[in-house]
Amino acid sequence: MRVSLQVWIVYATIVTATLLMAADVALSTAALVNLSRLKTQLMSDQTRDQVGLDMTTNLVISAAGLAALGVLAIVARRPSNKVRVAVWIIAPLLTLSLLCFLIGGPESAVRPTGQEPAALRAEYAQAVPGWYVTLHDIAGILIVACLCFVAVFMTRTDLRDYYSGNIGNDEGHRSWVDSP
Numbered sequence: 001m002r003v004s005l006q007v008w009i010v011y012a013t014i015v016t017a018t019l020l021m022a023a024d025v026a027l028s029t030a031a032l033v034n035l036s037r038l039k040t041q042l043m044s045d046q047t048r049d050q051v052g053l054d055m056t057t058n059l060v061i062s063a064a065g066l067a068a069l070g071v072l073a074i075v076a077r078r079p080s081n082k083v084r085v086a087v088w089i090i091a092p093l094l095t096l097s098l099l100c101f102l103i104g105g106p107e108s109a110v111r112p113t114g115q116e117p118a119a120l121r122a123e124y125a126q127a128v129p130g131w132y133v134t135l136h137d138i139a140g141i142l143i144v145a146c147l148c149f150v151a152v153f154m155t156r157t158d159l160r161d162y163y164s165g166n167i168g169n170d171e172g173h174r175s176w177v178d179s180p
Contacts, residue, residue: 011076017146018069024139028059031132042120054106091147
């Protein structure tokens, strides 16, 4: 596989993760707007505040991740070892943050037990809508997959050479997989 194709794969994966992160920011914003407009009668203020805090925290982390991934998308094609180091720092941090929000997001604050009245369960469902949970989880899992892939893919020897500046844009350099 040519180095230029490998660099393009890295770039496309980072751009994909960036677009998915932008979608997650939009989803979190829409869910927060939905929560702010919600009139509750049975849900406790503490539960509502916890849902709002979880969504706000997710929005802040996603926005910071979007900014970091945006910068990575801009510099991903440059032959600089700093790009690899940045990927290896940003990818695990964002992956860990996203996995934490997937496991303990706002839906954990309103997880019904089955003992509460149906009206309270309906308020819980309105506070953390199903569309938000589903789409946020899908986006989060896909972002994690992209980040893990790009971090591991950048360990390839020929990409190391490219990002270290040892070969530049030499199209004659091929992966060891293609060697005779």
